Amino acid sequence: MKTLNIASIPGDGVGKEIMPEAIRVLEKVAQVHGGLQFKFEEFPYSCDYYLKHGAMMPEDGMDRLSQFDSVFLGAVGDASKVPDHISLWGLLLKIRQEFQQEINIRPAKLLKGINSKLSNPKDFDIIVVRENSEGEYSSIGGRIFHDDNEIAIQNNVFSKRATKQAMNIAFDLASKRKGLVTSATKSNGIFHAMPFWDEIFDEIASKHPNIKSESKHIDALAAYFITHPHELDVVVGSNLFGDILSDVGAAIMGSIGIAPSANLNLNGKYPSMFEPVHGSAPDIVGKGIANPIGQIWTAKMLLEFNGEANIAEHLLKVIEAVTADGFMTPDLGGKYKMTEVTDEIIKRLDK
Ligand SMILES: NC(=O)c1ccc[n+]([C@@H]2O[C@H](COP(=O)([O-])OP(=O)(O)OC[C@H]3O[C@@H](n4cnc5c(N)ncnc54)[C@H](O)[C@@H]3O)[C@@H](O)[C@H]2O)c1
Ligand SMILES: O=C(O)C[C@@H](O)C(=O)O
Ligand SMILES: [K+]
Ligand SMILES: [Mn+2]
DSSP: OEEEEEEEEEESTTHHHHHHHHHHHHHHHHHHHSSEEEEEEEOOOSHHHHHHHSSSSOTTHHHHHTTSSEEEEEEOOOTTTSOHHHHIIIIIHHHHHHTTOOEEEEEEEOOTTOOOSSSSOOOOEEEEEEEOSSBTOOOOEEEESOGGGOEEEEOOBOOHHHHHHHHHHHHHHHHTTTSEEEEEEOTTTSTTHHHHHHHHHHHHHHTOTTSEEEEEEHHHHHHHHHHOGGGOOEEEEOHHHHHHHHHHHHHHHTOGGGOOOEEEOSSSSSOEEEOOSSOOOGGGTTSSOOOSHHHHHHHHHHHHHTTOHHHHHHHHHHHHHHHHTTOOOGGGTOOOOHHHHHHHHHHHHTO
């Protein structure tokens, strides 16, 4: 019997609602699999935890999480309790950076039965590879002076190593898919970092002559996601560009409530972390209508990256069968509750 030890962090808002749903699904997956079991330990790290303890997690929090095979996270952020930059840097970004989860894989594809926010989408299947550890997400800088003289300086950090790594992963993925890598740039406006990014991209591209490659400015690329999603394959972007593009990707999938993501540690020193693309959705908390599919599709990625690709594929097929038959929450235009969608997925996992 293979055991996967999973640290679950429901976090804030709908994170607390969808996490139990995905765990129900994973327990069922284990039962159907026969040779797999999960041991979950839940950690209450969240904005509520911050209000009680003055920090998003205790001092030994990272040590404790490091003992697990993977971290499974819901969503972080409740601006009514803690400013967003404090909660994100104290938990989500802290885990990404300290566990060296330098790559964030964010698929965007159309499932059967789901109406995209596009009026006439062709079949698209995109993977956004987001550099996940540096770039625009840096705490280097500061604020000086007061009143109207106040100045804020924010430094971006681009290392050749992490940039190459993200691009190499993108080319590897493309070699197993349609064979196209698109780089998100802004080298017309961002004077130092983006020409550097483009040079590295050209260098990596020249080492992959069998893979097509192209650079598009982020503004044009965001529009291209809307107008030509079916032409894209793998898209590689910096931390901020990857963040924005993955929400655009989620919108053309039909809802941000279904988009999954995997924050990957590649050196094996720390666990990877799996969490949906969306946040804590404060506007729908407590209504029972949060879409559980983002968290459940994320569970599929957790299975895949823990060596269980077959059952992971089965799970995604089941999710798609459920959407194809119209079992959807209101964000997708459906009339079903969160738990009803989950129940339907669990029911069909047996078949
Ligand atoms: N990775 C993360 O944990 C993460 C990601 C994004 C935002 N956040 C945080 O979440 C909070 C809210 O951020 P936001 O409003 O910008 O983004 P959000 O993703 O929480 O919500 C955006 C919109 O999508 C909807 N939505 C999100 N998840 C849904 C689901 N599962 N089912 C149905 N609809 C869903 C919301 O109702 C809202 O209308 C902030 O504190 C922010 O910092 C965290
Ligand atoms: O990375 C972020 O900025 C937080 C959230 O928006 C995300 O996409 O995970
Ligand atoms: K999330
Ligand atoms: Mn985001």
